Amino acid sequence: xxxxxxxxxxxxxxxxxxxxxxxxxxxxxxxxxxxxxxxxxxxxxxxxxxxxxxxxxxxxxxxxxxxxxxxxxxxxxxxxxxxxxxxxxxxxxxxxxxxxxxxxxxxxxxxxxxxxxxxxxxxxxxxxxxxxxxxxxxxxxxxxxxxxxxxxxxxxxxxxxxxxxxxxxxxxxxxxxxxxxxxxxxxxxxxxxxxxxxxxxxxxxxxxxxxxxxxxxxxxxxxxxxxxxxxxxxxxxxxxxxxxxxxxxxxxxxxxxxxxxxxxxxxxxxxxxxxxxxxxxxxxxxxxxxxxxxxxxxxxxxxxxxxxxxxxxxxxxxxxxxxxxxxxxxxxxxxxxxxxxxxxxxxxxxxxxxxxxxxxxxxxxxxxxxxxxxxxxxxxxxxxxxxxxxxxxxxxxxxxxxxxxxxxxxxxxxxxxxxxxxxxxxxxxxxxxxxxxxxxxxxxxxxxxxxxxxxxxxxxxxxx
Amino acid sequence: xxxxxxxxxxxxxxxxxxxxxxxxxxxxxxxxxxxxxxxxxxxxxxxxxxxxxxxxxxxxxxxxxxxxxxxxxxxxxxxxxxxxxxxxxxxxxxxxxxxxxxxxxxxxxxxxxxxxxxxxxxxxxxxxxxxxxxxxxxxxxxxxxxxxxxxxxxxxxxxxxxxxxxxxxxxxxxxxxxxxxxxxxxxxxxxxxxxxxxxxxxxxxxxxxxxxxxxxxxxxxxxxxxxxxxxxxxxxxxxxxxxxxxxxxxxxxxxxxxxxxxxxxxxxxxxxxxxxxxxxxxxxxxxxxxxxxxxxxxxxxxxxxxxxxxxxxxxxxxxxxxxxxxxxxxxxxxxxxxxxxxxxxxxxxxxxxxxxxxxxxxxxxxxxxxxxxxxxxxxxxxxxxxxxxxxxxxxxxxxxxxxxxxxxxxxxxxxxxxxxxxxxxxxxxxxxxxxxxxxxxxxxxxxxxxxxxxxxxxxxxxxxxxxxxxxxxxxxxxxxxxxxxxxxxxxxxxxxxxxxxxx
Numbered sequence: 001x002x003x004x005x006x007x008x009x010x011x012x013x014x015x016x017x018x019x020x021x022x023x024x025x026x027x028x029x030x031x032x033x034x035x036x037x038x039x040x041x042x043x044x045x046x047x048x049x050x051x052x053x054x055x056x057x058x059x060x061x062x063x064x065x066x067x068x069x070x071x072x073x074x075x076x077x078x079x080x081x082x083x084x085x086x087x088x089x090x091x092x093x094x095x096x097x098x099x100x101x102x103x104x105x106x107x108x109x110x111x112x113x114x115x116x117x118x119x120x121x122x123x124x125x126x127x128x129x130x131x132x133x134x135x136x137x138x139x140x141x142x143x144x145x146x147x148x149x150x151x152x153x154x155x156x157x158x159x160x161x162x163x164x165x166x167x168x169x170x171x172x173x174x175x176x177x178x179x180x181x182x183x184x185x186x187x188x189x190x191x192x193x194x195x196x197x198x199x200x201x202x203x204x205x206x207x208x209x210x211x212x213x214x215x216x217x218x219x220x221x222x223x224x225x226x227x228x229x230x231x232x233x234x235x236x237x238x239x240x241x242x243x244x245x246x247x248x249x250x251x252x253x254x255x256x257x258x259x260x261x262x263x264x265x266x267x268x269x270x271x272x273x274x275x276x277x278x279x280x281x282x283x284x285x286x287x288x289x290x291x292x293x294x295x296x297x298x299x300x301x302x303x304x305x306x307x308x309x310x311x312x313x314x315x316x317x318x319x320x321x322x323x324x325x326x327x328x329x330x331x332x333x334x335x336x337x338x339x340x341x342x343x344x345x346x347x348x349x350x351x352x353x354x355x356x357x358x359x360x361x362x363x364x365x366x367x368x369x370x371x372x373x374x375x376x377x378x379x380x381x382x383x384x385x386x387x388x389x390x391x392x393x394x395x396x397x398x399x400x401x402x403x404x405x406x407x408x409x410x411x412x413x414x415x416x417x418x419x420x421x422x423x424x425x426x427x428x429x430x431x432x433x434x435x436x437x438x439x440x441x442x443x444x445x446x447x448x449x450x451x452x453x454x455x456x457x458x459x460x461x462x463x464x
Numbered sequence: 465x466x467x468x469x470x471x472x473x474x475x476x477x478x479x480x481x482x483x484x485x486x487x488x489x490x491x492x493x494x495x496x497x498x499x500x501x502x503x504x505x506x507x508x509x510x511x512x513x514x515x516x517x518x519x520x521x522x523x524x525x526x527x528x529x530x531x532x533x534x535x536x537x538x539x540x541x542x543x544x545x546x547x548x549x550x551x552x553x554x555x556x557x558x559x560x561x562x563x564x565x566x567x568x569x570x571x572x573x574x575x576x577x578x579x580x581x582x583x584x585x586x587x588x589x590x591x592x593x594x595x596x597x598x599x600x601x602x603x604x605x606x607x608x609x610x611x612x613x614x615x616x617x618x619x620x621x622x623x624x625x626x627x628x629x630x631x632x633x634x635x636x637x638x639x640x641x642x643x644x645x646x647x648x649x650x651x652x653x654x655x656x657x658x659x660x661x662x663x664x665x666x667x668x669x670x671x672x673x674x675x676x677x678x679x680x681x682x683x684x685x686x687x688x689x690x691x692x693x694x695x696x697x698x699x700x701x702x703x704x705x706x707x708x709x710x711x712x713x714x715x716x717x718x719x720x721x722x723x724x725x726x727x728x729x730x731x732x733x734x735x736x737x738x739x740x741x742x743x744x745x746x747x748x749x750x751x752x753x754x755x756x757x758x759x760x761x762x763x764x765x766x767x768x769x770x771x772x773x774x775x776x777x778x779x780x781x782x783x784x785x786x787x788x789x790x791x792x793x794x795x796x797x798x799x800x801x802x803x804x805x806x807x808x809x810x811x812x813x814x815x816x817x818x819x820x821x822x823x824x825x826x827x828x829x830x831x832x833x834x835x836x837x838x839x840x841x842x843x844x845x846x847x848x849x850x851x852x853x854x855x856x857x858x859x860x861x862x863x864x865x866x867x868x869x870x871x872x873x874x875x876x877x878x879x880x881x882x883x884x885x886x887x888x889x890x891x892x893x894x895x896x897x898x899x900x901x902x903x904x905x906x907x908x909x910x911x912x913x914x915x916x917x918x919x920x921x922x923x924x925x926x927x928x929x930x931x932x933x934x935x936x937x938x939x940x941x942x943x944x945x946x947x948x949x950x951x952x953x954x955x956x957x958x959x960x961x962x963x964x965x966x967x
Contacts, residue, residue: 066904
């Protein structure tokens with residue numbers, strides 16, 4: 001057996017074939033529906049590393065007329081050695097006739113050399129109607145493995161195992177909806193057991209996927225670092241006319257500030273989901289509420305947009321220059337008192353005049369006014385609250401398979417203490433130092449991302 | 465780049481920073497998988513540059529830049545050059561005007577050396593101090609009280625700021641590019657802060673260099689092409705010896721190799737003058753010895769420091785731009801895409817649509833025939849007595865017999881049809897509701913209909929596993945799937961009997 005390993009996922013309709021493909025291919029575009037016959041054509045899911053195909057998964061339609069197909073084959077059976085030829089003759093005779101479209105479609109890749117992954121539902125009882133399918137697959141002579149997919153429970157797994165072992169050398173249980181990352185890798189490795197030549201490429205593929213997972217953690221950490229960076233410094237400001245009472249706009253400004261942060265968090269959530277290649281997750285969660293006390297500050301703005309602080313500084317600088325001239329004239333006898341007094345007088349003058357600029361208008365435009373600022377959040381807890389929520393969301397997304405199409409329910413906030421305690425003192429101090437620097441206006445997002453990467457990876461570990 | 469030898473480090477200029485920002489912003493709306501594929505392909509082609517992240521990103525950018533017309537970054541650089549040229553022009557004009565004013569000589573009063581030194585040395589020292597304050601590191605703004613406000617004020621007064629007003633003189637394409645640059649700096653203030661500061665200082669130093677160069681040149685021209693007389697006069701109580709000491713101090717850098725550019729005590733004593741009684745009486749040709757000293761002072765304390773500051777600011781700007789280039793939002797992701805294996809596990813194309821279902825017949829309530837013959841389809845495990853009770857409860861019908869079917873060969877299926885047709889009673893198929901209705905069953909039902917003829921009801925009873933493992937009429941999702949599937953058979957006498965219908 002040569003070439004790229006290929007695996008046809010076959011079985012009865014509605015037994016989770018597409019779910020298994022969706023989970024292993026990390027592809028949520030695979031159609032999964034309760035109606036039987038959703039998959040009508042084979043669809044290939046090649047696993048590529050830098051464009052080079054390592055293996056191919058093939059989703060197939062389910063058997064629809066297995067007993068009649070087997071009857072046809074048995075009618076032409078001569079001896080066991082000719083079984084494969086009979087199956088080939090069956091496909092050749094019926095392809096395109098419309099009599100056995102599903103059987104012809106699903107047997108095509110198997111006859112082309114694909115390994116067989118026969119899927120059954122471990123939650124439903126075994127029945128004799130499956131035997132015709134398994135017999136046809138056995139006639140193809142291809143390497144095969146049976147997968148018991150406990151879609152709605154594992155009540156009949158053992159019953160199935162017993163039955164399947166009569167037809168397949170390898171029988172594994174794999175829950176496509178809840179499989180951890182490690183379980184997915186283990187199954188891929190298991191595919192390598194079917195044919196000796198497939199072992200090495202499958203192992204290489206597994207290694208590449210595992211390495212990619214590490215890079216995914218770093219990507220998520222960058223998303224979270226950018227989110228935290230924005231949360232730590234975000235402000236909403238509004239210029240107030242001299243006559244406007246700040247109390248009247250505080251509520252709407254705080255709403256604006258909160259809405260912007262919530263939107264930022266939603267954007268980050270979507271970005272994390274995209275990193276894990278989930279393109280259509282619906283989320284159910286409570287938006288976070290920031291119950292901050294000292295959110296508001298009022299500043300004055302003046303002509304040219306100068307703040308009061310800047311106005312005073314410029315007054316002081318001007319006074320100091322004049323004072324230096326006086327010092328120079330006094331040949332230094334004044335012991336720089338001129339510049340000191342000049343700076344003090346200039347600064348005080350600027351401060352005094354600033355309070356009187358409020359009423360002035362130039363060309364009907366006010367030359368000064370007040371600026372009401374909401375944020376940034378001063379509480380030391382805020383970044384931890386946001387990070388805790390983000391890590392909780394990440395853990396749920398990382399542990400979610402692509403076959404899971406239900407809404408992602410995020411039940412409340414993740415308790416802060418649980419994950420913070422796991423951080424360790426060193427990491428906590430490092431986070432605190434970076435948060436402080438970002439609050440101070442420093443550009444530390446890249447450093448924060450590096451710090452967050454192992455924390456993100458730790459969140460992915462338990463569920464895979 | 466040649467395969468042999470290491471490539472030169474790419475120059476990270478403003479154009480590259482602007483273009484990289486634009487490219488990354490354009491990519492933000494592109495599907496991540498598409499980006500990974502594109503960038504990994506480019507990254508592998510750039511493999512020889514591995515090891516220098518900035519070089520790889522720069523090379524990636526060069527690949528992305530379209531060849532047609534100047535890029536936004538190149539336009540921004542053109543805009544910046546034009547603005548800096550305008551600032552330099554303003555410096556030249558100011559320098560010439562200042563030199564003409566300070567070196568003005570009408571024959572009545574000499575050029576006052578004290579004035580020249582005050583303007584071109586004293587004032588410059590103050591302005592240099594202001595520049596030094598502006599150049600202080602960003603971290604100091606948070607540590608030194610009042611420094612941030614002072615820097616902000618000095619920034620407002622810097623000639624570099626004139627670029628904002630002068631941008632109106634640019635052509636629209638360049639002005640748009642410059643405005644985009646300003647918008648970029650505003651959006652990423654934390655990142656661009658340092659680069660912006662040094663860009664401002666570069667522009668300021670260009671003004672200052674132009675100012676001093678033109679002032680020196682204008683003074684030189686005046687000395688060459690007019691007869692200037694120099695003297696010194698001040699109300700301050702400075703005598704000739706003190707001025708001489710100051711002059712020697714100022715001339716220290718060049719006194720050894722240019723002794724004639726150092727005023728002697730005798731010259732200083734002779735060229736002091738007072739207005740009023742006696743007035744200006746210095747011998748003009750004698751006083752001209754000052755000019756070398758004054759030009760040397762202007763060059764050494766005005767022009768030279770500004771040239772040095774210009775070089776420093778330009779270097780620091782390059783360093784800051786390189787830092788910005790490496791830290792722009794999205795660059796880390798880009799490097800990841802360039803350097804990491806591109807792994808794809810999904811399908812190449814879209815999934816085929818499900819087959820269009822045949823037209824559904826109008827669902828009707830199942831009839832209640834007096835007698836039915838039951839068929840245990842495909843291994844349904846239900847005893848005759850249980851079937852009798854179930855049929856009676858669901859249909860109110862008497863059970864005339866139970867036959868097994870649907871688990872053997874096609875021949876046995878055909879035999880079953882013959883048996884049911886011969887019986888002439890309504891068949892009631894007991895099927896597993898948890899297994900989906902297959903085309904095989906629908907085929908068989910079609911054949912059965914042909915054998916029975918029109919009007920004989922065929923009842924299909926999907927059974928679900930109920931409490932205690934007992935089989936009972938199905939309800940819920942499985943029952944609905946069966947009902948819908950049988951509806952599509954197009955047989956008006958084919959009925960699904962489920963717990964939902966009979967309820």
